[in-house]
Amino acid sequence: MMLEKAILAIITMDKSKVDGGAPIFICGTKKELELIAASLEAITDGIAHALSDELFIIVKH
Amino acid sequence: MNEYTYAIIFGVVIGTITRIIMLRTDYRQYPTYLHGKIIHVSLGFIAASLGSLIVPAIMEKEYTAVTLLTVAATQFRDVRNMERNTLNEIDGYELVSRGKTYIEGIAISFESRNYLVIFTAFIATLIFILGNVFLAVIAAIICIVIAKVLMSGSTLKDIVDIEYQEVHFEGAGLYVDNIYIMNIGLPERQKEILKYGMGFILVPKNMNEINTIANLGQRQAILHDVSVSLGVFKDSGTPALTPLIKRDLDDGRLGVFVLPQVRDIEKAKKIIGSVPVLESAIKMPSKSSTHNS
Numbered sequence: 002m003m004l005e006k007a008i009l010a011i012i013t014m015d016k017s018k019v020d021g022g023a024p025i026f027i028c029g030t031k032k033e034l035e036l037i038a039a040s041l042e043a044i045t046d047g048i049a050h051a052l053s054d055e056l057f058i059i060v061k062h
Numbered sequence: 063m064n065e066y067t068y069a070i071i072f073g074v075v076i077g078t079i080t081r082i083i084m085l086r087t088d089y090r091q092y093p094t095y096l097h098g099k100i101i102h103v104s105l106g107f108i109a110a111s112l113g114s115l116i117v118p119a120i121m122e123k124e125y126t127a128v129t130l131l132t133v134a135a136t137q138f139r140d141v142r143n144m145e146r147n148t149l150n151e152i153d154g155y156e157l158v159s160r161g162k163t164y165i166e167g168i169a170i171s172f173e174s175r176n177y178l179v180i181f182t183a184f185i186a187t188l189i190f191i192l193g194n195v196f197l198a199v200i201a202a203i204i205c206i207v208i209a210k211v212l213m214s215g216s217t218l219k220d221i222v223d224i225e226y227q228e229v230h231f232e233g234a235g236l237y238v239d240n241i242y243i244m245n246i247g248l249p250e251r252q253k254e255i256l257k258y259g260m261g262f263i264l265v266p267k268n269m270n271e272i273n274t275i276a277n278l279g280q281r282q283a284i285l286h287d288v289s290v291s292l293g294v295f296k297d298s299g300t301p302a303l304t305p306l307i308k309r310d311l312d313d314g315r316l317g318v319f320v321l322p323q324v325r326d327i328e329k330a331k332k333i334i335g336s337v338p339v340l341e342s343a344i345k346m347p348s349k350s351s352t353h354n355s
Contacts, residue, residue: 035248035249035250038247038248039248039250042248042251042302043299046298046299046301047301048244048245048246048247048301048302049246049247049248049251049302050234050245050246050247051233051234051245051246051247051248057247058247062301
């Protein structure tokens with residue numbers, strides 16, 4: 002089966018809110034969160050989506 | 063040399079000229095390069111020859127010669143295939159792809175243009191033989207004009223009103239007017255999008271148009287044409303910077319989000335307005351008996 006969309010990574014400041022299969026990156030500050038999200042977006046050719054202020058996901062479309 | 067030589071030459075020349083004239087109308091889309099043009103002019107020449115050869119064949123009571131036309135039909139179906147294949151191949155390498163519906167539309171028109179050439183050459187030769195050269199010239203001009211009219215389908219400005227709207231963010235959500243486009247997480251990207259993005263609202267003029275512009279292929283055609291004409295602020299590996307069109311489910315309006323390099327509102331409106339309405343996208347619910355009862 003071909004997956005059309007997939008969550009490649011989760012970047013969060015609150016580890017207690019996430020769990021599961023995708024790689025999880027835990028950051029201390031909002032700035033660090035945005036920096037890592039930006040790098041991951043560029044590296045994975047995905048899009049960084051914000052689910053809340055402290056929870057970003059990288060999705061491959 | 064025999065009595066038909068001049069008539070055939072006349073028909074072939076007129077047919078080929080018709081093809082060249084029709085080739086000029088679609089410079090913006092395809093083909094824009096010399097070799098592509100040569101292919102189509104040559105095929106036009108073959109079509110014109112077939113069209114004009116039919117008349118003497120009938121005059122000489124060689125009726126079986128008409129079966130040659132079936133060969134022509136096969137030949138020009140291949141033209142459609144050739145166009146479809148070429149465009150499909152290169153579509154993957156476009157920053158903003160044309161989309162299959164657009165490609166099919168282009169392929170169909172290439173095929174049908176050859177039939178128009180056959181028809182024009184046929185009429186020109188027939189009038190030349192039955193009448194004289196002056197009548198034939200007049201008939202040819204009429205045919206070319208008809209071919210031109212037949213080949214220019216409607217454009218988007220006939221079926222929608224186009225309004226400019228600033229793009230804006232609500233949280234991470236990107237909006238054009240009230241139409242949600244996508245979620246952009248990074249503030250950096252959001253800034254780029256606010257700087258380079260432009261939003262347009264397409265308001266359909268009636269029920270038929272709502273269905274026509276809802277077609278995904280038609281929407282992709284709009285994005286492709288805008289990106290080709292005005293440039294696009296995008297590279298491979300930046301999927302966040304992707305022009306998109308989303309639909310307002312309530313009333314069928316389209317929210318067009320584009321990232322042009324030339325940020326000229328009037329030009330962009332004109333370009334969206336002149337996007338062809340794709341034949342395969344056209345829907346006519348108003349023609350259905352259930353709809354009208």
